[in-house]
Amino acid sequence: MEQIIKIVSLSKNYGDFKALFEVSLDIEKGTIFGLLGPNGAGKSTLIRVLACQSRPSGGHAYIDGLDVVIDKKKVLSIIGVVPQENSFYDDLTVNENLTYFGSLYRVHGSDIKERSSNILSMLRLGEKANNRAGTLSGGMKTRLNIACALVHKPRVLILDEPSVGLDPVSRQALWDTIREVNREGTTILITTHYMQEADALCDRILIMNRGKIVVEGKPGELKEAAGEKVIQISSSPGNYEIIKSSLEPIKAIRSCSFDEMGLKVTLGGEVPAQDIFDIFESHGEKIKSVESSSPSLEDVFIHAAGEAWH
Numbered sequence: 001m002e003q004i005i006k007i008v009s010l011s012k013n014y015g016d017f018k019a020l021f022e023v024s025l026d027i028e029k030g031t032i033f034g035l036l037g038p039n040g041a042g043k044s045t046l047i048r049v050l051a052c053q054s055r056p057s058g059g060h061a062y063i064d065g066l067d068v069v070i071d072k073k074k075v076l077s078i079i080g081v082v083p084q085e086n087s088f089y090d091d092l093t094v095n096e097n098l099t100y101f102g103s104l105y106r107v108h109g110s111d112i113k114e115r116s117s118n119i120l121s122m123l124r125l126g127e128k129a130n131n132r133a134g135t136l137s138g139g140m141k142t143r144l145n146i147a148c149a150l151v152h153k154p155r156v157l158i159l160d161e162p163s164v165g166l167d168p169v170s171r172q173a174l175w176d177t178i179r180e181v182n183r184e185g186t187t188i189l190i191t192t193h194y195m196q197e198a199d200a201l202c203d204r205i206l207i208m209n210r211g212k213i214v215v216e217g218k219p220g221e222l223k224e225a226a227g228e229k230v231i232q233i234s235s236s237p238g239n240y241e242i243i244k245s246s247l248e249p250i251k252a253i254r255s256c257s258f259d260e261m262g263l264k265v266t267l268g269g270e271v272p273a274q275d276i277f278d279i280f281e282s283h284g285e286k287i288k289s290v291e292s293s294s295p296s297l298e299d300v301f302i303h304a305a306g307e308a309w310h
Ligand SMILES: Nc1ncnc2c1ncn2[C@@H]1O[C@H](COP(=O)(O)OP(=O)(O)OP(=O)(O)O)[C@@H](O)[C@H]1O
Pocket: 014, 017, 019, 037, 038, 039, 040, 041, 042, 043, 044, 045, 046
């Protein structure tokens, strides 16, 4: 297995604040790797360091063997970065935009023509080649934004929350686009807050919190490791905060969380459901519904994000 990204004890401080703390990670060539974590976890900070936009305070990061600090110029020539805001010009046509971005990477003449036409057909934008970028639909604009980062055939494509604000259809199209780019051999590094997206798209995911890695692995493995069963209970009047504090000391209960839908308990071992119901009743709660399921990536996330706070 060949590692294309190697991160060794990487730290980033802002004054006294440690946005990244001694993060070490290997990412295998050809994978789609998802970076997850709550707001402020350090995902964008990590991505900025890898994209040579921010210098680390300590440690090293290498892309295809190149140091992101020492070999910055070379690194920039082998990565593509998709910013959250569209980076193309609305007044230029799709083709003109690609030609412009090509020129930034010194891809000119017949090379850029051929490359543009390949990218546009891969991203299903061929028909729009001569349309002004500003007139594209939202989903098409997202694809063009990615296309602009692909003109120089990067070995690694980095996307920071690319699906924010997309409707479900455009999001699906974005996933197809990312898979397509990946199939061409490009390694993908993506951050997202959508667990379903990470689950559907990523070969491996990393959950970080407060500048540190909490867990890393295949989505399936992480779900299996999260627990055996998730029970969601809705009750009335629904004072979940206090029930949660009664449930948490029980050893077989891995994690507990609640929202307006009810209280969710992830079980690591056998706990008779009746024991849990008894606790609800002891707090004067009337159980309205009980649902049981296997852990989802969201359960993994809530558990992992909670863990690092302790
Ligand atoms: N330039 C900066 N100066 C000071 N603090 C910063 C700077 N950039 C980021 N931070 C802090 O570092 C921490 C990590 O921020 P970062 O943007 O990496 O989080 P994130 O995981 O991308 O979060 P989100 O999911 O909200 O995008 C935050 O506490 C943030 O306030």
